[in-house]
Amino acid sequence: MMDKFVAVVTKIPVGFATVLKTFFRKPVTIQYPEQTKPMSARFRGRHHLKRYDDGLEKCIGCALCAAACPADAIYVEAAENTNEQRYSPGERYAKTYEINMLRCIFCGYCEDACPTNAIVLEPMEFPTGYTRDSMIYVKDMLLEAPPPGAPATPQQTPPGKYDRAILPFPPITD
């Protein structure tokens, strides 16, 4: 009984000292909007639609991403490319490309499904909004700006140069 009492009472200052020691530690808080947590390079944040170096869009409107999406969050509507109005290599491009960020579960299956590596989930961006409508990201919001020096789409292109949507050996860029 007495041993137990002594054992308990002598532990109390240890507990208080441990708490007080924390006072002299640097706080672990991350001041979110100003500071952000270091994030894995492979973190699956929001989607980006990529372009080739010559400014053409990688997306060919095949809708395989929409088919792969387990949350049914992607809607793609394709249209025909012409040499006068060319958006992407090959026959077709995505006229409409919408992702409902409220449905998306950020699983990355769209990335896996994409035959041209057009859609990529990149870190450090979190879709936020005040209304449901604003959470449907349309193509303009998803598409990256053309690389420096390259023209935007649609482009006028010489006949025969972009006949194939996918090169015989697709370049693996990532």
Add this chain to the structure above:
Amino acid sequence: MNPILEALIKSVAVLAVALAGFAYMTWVERKFISRLQARIGPNRAGPFGLLQPVADGIKLIFKESITPANVDVLVYFLAPIVAVVPALVLFAVIPFGSDPAFQLASNINVGALYVMAVLGVGIYGMILAGWSSNNKYALLGGLRASAQVISYELGLGLAVLSVIMMASSASLNDIVAYQQPGNILGWLIFRQPIAAVIFAITALAELARAPFDLVEAEQELTAGFMTEYGGMKFALFYMSEYVKMIGMSALFVTFFLGGWSGPFVNEAPALSLVYFAIKVLACLLVMVWVRATLPRFRYDKLMGFGWKVLLPLGLLNVVVTALLIVAGVPGYK
């Protein structure tokens, strides 16, 4: 000066300081406990979050004042007032400084009794709130409040009794004077350490603060007796808790830490106010430290601790103190 006018001015000043102290005690507690938990704490409203109490106050004032259905309306509205008034009138007998200008009624010869009486009334606010809210969480919180306070007031009374026996006076001014202002070894904490420990523990229980915050144990009782209160009515309960914290710290300082005493008080009486404030702040920080360290008691353990440990220990301390005084042991004359 007209004595009534003088008392009025001093009362208003004490109330203003107590209420400002309440507002900034919330800030001090949040900041200090954050650092004890390796967090930063409020830092968005103003520099170092200093405007946080203002923001909280404005928010609470503009909250809708809801009266839940089936409450006992009169008691429901009375309870926060009953809680906050004793907390504020507690300051009437505390000597804040050496000069009579820094005291309201510290000279009354029943100061310590007055303190016990006021603290006893303070608990009615919690009980009435719990009863009138017509809510089972609130009722259980109020029930716990009454049981807890009955158990711990005894220990508190015995600790204060030892102090009164030592000083052979219940006047807080005499108690401070007895602790030989200017000599730190005169502080009663060195001659009555057990009474000081009992007072500290029972004061925490009386305040219903961690680790004795069963009255508002979130996990079991949501917010306990104040579950049905919102807006300024809630703020009044909050105010009573923090003002009572400051009052209890001031009492601990007066009883055990030599009150306003400190070096050069005779030359510059204003210094005594500073010493008093520093000592009170130290006690308040210790309370926050305790809250950051200790988990909440189980309810039966709380009652058992009060009745089976603190009460016998307090009685024993009173008996031993009496024997020491009768035997004329140096320091206990």
